[in-house]
Amino acid sequence: MSSKSFSNEKGEFKGQSSIFREMISSEHPVYKPAKGRYWLYVALTCPWAHRTLITRALKGLTSVIGCSVVHWHLDDRGWRFVEAGDEKTDKRNWFDVAGGITSIRLNNSTPAAGICNDSHRLLTDGTDEPHYGYKRLSELYFKTKPDYDARFTVPVLWDLKTRTIVNNESSEIIRILNSSAFDEFVGDEPRQVNLLPQFLQPQIEEFNSWVYDNINVGVYKAGFTESAEAYEREVTNLFYYLDKLETLLREKYARLEAEYGENSKDKILAHYYVVGDRLTEADVRLYPTIIRFDVVYHQHFKCNLATIRDGYPSIHTWLRNMYWRHNAFQHTTDFNHIKLGYTRSQPRINPLGITPLGPKPDIIPI
Ligand SMILES: N[C@@H](CCC(=O)N[C@@H](CS)C(=O)NCC(=O)O)C(=O)O
Structure with a gap:
């Protein structure tokens, strides 16, 4: 098996560790902060x-x-x-x-x-x-x-x-x-802007670790398997963790509703993030997977026990809140690249390279 492959001998997805791992800081001997560098x-x-x-x-x-x-x-x-x-x-x-x-x-x-x-x-x-x-x-x-x-x-x-x-x-x-x-x-x-405030760091790390293994990489594990048994195991695991995320967000929304009153939707949404009541790295790491879910992972990776839009109302509200209220999320999301990239570049999964047109719309207004 070549070191360039993304799957092991059992056909299960395996990631690849990145080898360039320097940081940029004024103390770094080489990589100093600078504009345009x-x-x-x-x-x-x-x-x-x-x-x-x-x-x-x-x-x-x-x-x-x-x-x-x-x-x-x-x-x-x-x-x-x-x-x-x-x-x-x-x-x-x-x-x-x-x-x-x-x-x-x-x-x-x-x-x-x-x-x-x-x-x-x-x-x-x-x-x-x-x-x-x-x-x-x-x-x-x-x-x-x-x-x-x-x-x-x-x-x-x-x-x-x-x-x-x-x-x-x-x-x-x-x-x-x-x-x-x-x-x-x-x-x-x-x-x-600080996406990793010290007082939230332990919670952010804890959230990131189960989201990474089971959701961010979970969709790939389901999509790249080459046996029905492994697929069923991975897709079941993925949806178990989406359920967990849904519960977490449902409870968060209820708490915010109790705090601001159920008619203060704007105030609630201004605090509706996955960790703490502010935008953090945890939202940034979760969003790229959830925004791709209905448009590619649901059909292309066969993650089709439910869609986010129909099966996970609290995650869906969080997703639309991120997309529609934050330019940094919306303007970096290109649904054409996302759909074409997956469906035309993975011939083992989609040999004819036909890109499904739906779902429409790519994201529902909030
Ligand atoms: N550990 C890397 C993973 C990045 C990664 O897997 N990127 C994929 C695209 S989603 C890639 O460039 N694949 C190139 C290839 O498979 O040839 C990171 O998080 O930065």
Whole structure:
């Protein structure tokens, strides 16, 4: 079994550990905070990369750390950039919330028919790589480590000064972005944002640990199994934890209702987060999985004991609250990339690459 595979000999999903694990801080011997020095490479289809885009936006770092978006289609050589040619965009224009793609705004229902895997629409299918003209994400990995021999994953946090990967582990990248390292480059409001307040850290860690194993990775474990028995075990486990999450959020809503009165919906929703009464890293790590649930995991990964919209009213309210009330969540969510990315890039699961049109709408208004 190659080290590049994502499944073991039993056909069960296994993750891959990220090997670039540096941090950025004024004490770090190499990676010091600076404006314009670091660049984020993401896929909009990828839930792990999605966390980093949300954090970057919440922390006001869109004008400090630029971003490139790979094409939504993953092939056997990994992720690629859109080859821009003459239409190449000035990289200074690419510091925007959705990660270099300015044109997608609530375009929720574009039919996928007629779009082929090598379609070439700059700022729709992805962006080019503006610094070195790289065509593949793998080039960043080989530039850092010529004998690199594992998968070329997003997200990648890149240092333009030393031309190396700083970190390719999303859980650490979001901690770097949330740290005070870049405080001097952002305005007062985003500087106040702290997704990991010390007094909530134990609760956040506890929540993250069961959500990660059973929900974030749980959908992949169900989707990538190659035996009915393992699938049934994984999907049952996943829904057990969605039930647990539903109960937690239902109780939270009831407590907020008791505190603010049942007619104060706005006040309730302003405090309706998964840990504590404020937005934290726990929401940022949960959201990318739940927003993908009805649109891809339900059918593509066969996680179909229920949808979020029909089976989990409290999670659904939380999800819509995050999407509709927070630009950092909405503007980093690209349903076209999400749907096309999964359904066209995993031929073992979807050999014909037909992308289902539904559900409609991608997300229901709140
Ligand atoms: N541990 C990594 C996992 C990232 C990851 O698995 N990314 C997937 C996309 S969702 C990837 O880039 N896969 C490339 C491939 O399989 O070739 C993180 O959380 O940052």
